[in-house]
Amino acid sequence: MAGKKAATAAVRAADPRAAIIVCLDFGDDNYEESVAEVVRLVESAGVVRHRVIGGRRSRPDPKFYAGAGKVEEIARAAAELDAAYVVFSHEMSPAQQRNVEHELNVRTLDRTELILEIFAQRAQTNEGKLQVELARLEHLSTRLVRGWTHLERQRGGFGRTGGPGETQLELDRRYIGKRVKVLQGKLETLQKQRTVQRRARARGDVLSVSIVGYTNAGKSTLFNALTHAKAYEADQLFATLDTTTRRIWLPPANPVVLSDTVGFIRDLPHTLVAAFRATLEETVRADLLLHVVDASSPVREAQQAEVNKVLQEIGAEQTPQLLVWNKIDAARLAPRVERNQYGRISRVFVSARSGSGLDQLRGAIAEFGVARNTERSPSKASISF
Numbered sequence: 141m142a143g144k145k146a147a148t149a150a151v152r153a154a155d156p157r158a159a160i161i162v163c164l165d166f167g168d169d170n171y172e173e174s175v176a177e178v179v180r181l182v183e184s185a186g187v188v189r190h191r192v193i194g195g196r197r198s199r200p201d202p203k204f205y206a207g208a209g210k211v212e213e214i215a216r217a218a219a220e221l222d223a224a225y226v227v228f229s230h231e232m233s234p235a236q237q238r239n240v241e242h243e244l245n246v247r248t249l250d251r252t253e254l255i256l257e258i259f260a261q262r263a264q265t266n267e268g269k270l271q272v273e274l275a276r277l278e279h280l281s282t283r284l285v286r287g288w289t290h291l292e293r294q295r296g297g298f299g300r301t302g303g304p305g306e307t308q309l310e311l312d313r314r315y316i317g318k319r320v321k322v323l324q325g326k327l328e329t330l331q332k333q334r335t336v337q338r339r340a341r342a343r344g345d346v347l348s349v350s351i352v353g354y355t356n357a358g359k360s361t362l363f364n365a366l367t368h369a370k371a372y373e374a375d376q377l378f379a380t381l382d383t384t385t386r387r388i389w390l391p392p393a394n395p396v397v398l399s400d401t402v403g404f405i406r407d408l409p410h411t412l413v414a415a416f417r418a419t420l421e422e423t424v425r426a427d428l429l430l431h432v433v434d435a436s437s438p439v440r441e442a443q444q445a446e447v448n449k450v451l452q453e454i455g456a457e458q459t460p461q462l463l464v465w466n467k468i469d470a471a472r473l474a475p476r477v478e479r480n481q482y483g484r485i486s487r488v489f490v491s492a493r494s495g496s497g498l499d500q501l502r503g504a505i506a507e508f509g510v511a512r513n514t515e516r517s518p519s520k521a522s523i524s525f
Contacts, residue, residue, distance in 0.1 A: 154224035154246070158189040160217050162206055163229040165196045173439045177406070178229040178251065180356075185258050187225070191217050204243070205236040211243055218246050227254055231407065234283045252279060252409045259412065267330050274323040275411040281316050346387070347396045347509040350423045352451065353432035354443035355403030358466040362432055362492035363400035366502070390506040399426070404450045406442075413453060424456045428508050430501075431461045435489065436470035462504060463487040469494050477504060 159182055163175045175192060182190055193214055201207040205228060206214065214226055225247050226240070232250040241248040249257065256276050263269045351359045363369065367386040384400045401423055413420070423429065431447060433440050451457050468475060468489045475497030478487040485504045490497030
């Protein structure tokens with residue numbers, strides 16, 4: 141291809157902060173919002189210069205996903221921008237990703253690898269790093285089919301690692317398998333520690349509340365506002381990966397343990413959901429979920445549905461939810477509390493940034509805690525939620 145020479149030239153002067161973003165329209169709903177989301181993902185990964193290349197197709201090209209002509213356009217754009225990366229907004233097959241990367245001679249990432257890259261940058265705690273490494277290895281294990289040029293080599297002979305005739309592909313698979321088992325063992329140990337902590341809280345009759353929601357909905361800002369903690373918060377996707385827990389006092393519910401969890405996103409990679417299962421168990425075992433929704437987002441209903449989809453995947457769909465519509469200042473909404481037909485609080489409108497509506501939210505959490513304690517002790521006065 142003519143574009144391949146241009147791409148090769150681009151690699152020589154590649155800027156690691158520059159990327160080409162490929163967003164193809166297959167007739168899906170909310171295409172423009174999905175483009176904006178992948179741009180924010182790329183920016184969250186540290187890219188400061190980028191160019192979006194779009195196009196309409198009825199279905200992905202079997203070889204290049206975007207088609208041969210579009211790949212030439214991508215090659216020219218990568219050369220002009222000196223881009224070190226080409227990012228596709230969809231998930232690609234291993235063969236498609238390999239073909240595009242070989243044709244462009246530029247590192248090519250699909251949506252899954254982009255999210256994995258961001259998670260690797262964000263992980264701070266030992267547990268978070270273990271979970272990200274596990275997810276990346278499990279994803280890599282699906283890409284070890286003629287993915288690298290060295291995989292055709294064979295190692296072997298007496299006294300050599302791997303035995304006679306063992307290919308590099310088999311060695312790579314065996315190494316990944318061993319490392320995955322080690323990581324799973326370490327995470328199981330941490331999971332047992334979490335179980336002990338949860339049992340202690342249960343014995344102390346402490347209400348457990350977890351904050352969940354779409355990434356960048358303002359969960360960490362809300363967590364800090366409620367607990368006066370200093371958890372990291374930023375206007376970027378996946379600012380928080382590691383679960384942070386604080387104890388607060390909300391009479392008459394009394395002690396409440398509040399946990400800030402990782403944000404969810406559309407098409408969250410299954411390897412990440414599996415790797416973060418130990419962390420997400422805080423969500424599964426919680427007494428109440430504060431489902432934070434960005435009230436200013438034009439696709440808030442779709443984002444809310446995606447969060448519920450992940451909650452169902454991890455087995456938390458039966459956990460009681462309290463919808464918290466955040467960023468009402470940006471949406472020009474007033475703070476208020478909504479109740480359902482049974483008189484129970486179903487939604488609270490707040491601004492975690494300004495503090496508007498937080499007293500109503502505290503009251504809603506306390507009301508739920510009192511109702512929970514009443515159910516456990518029927519002799520007490522009844523307060524419904």
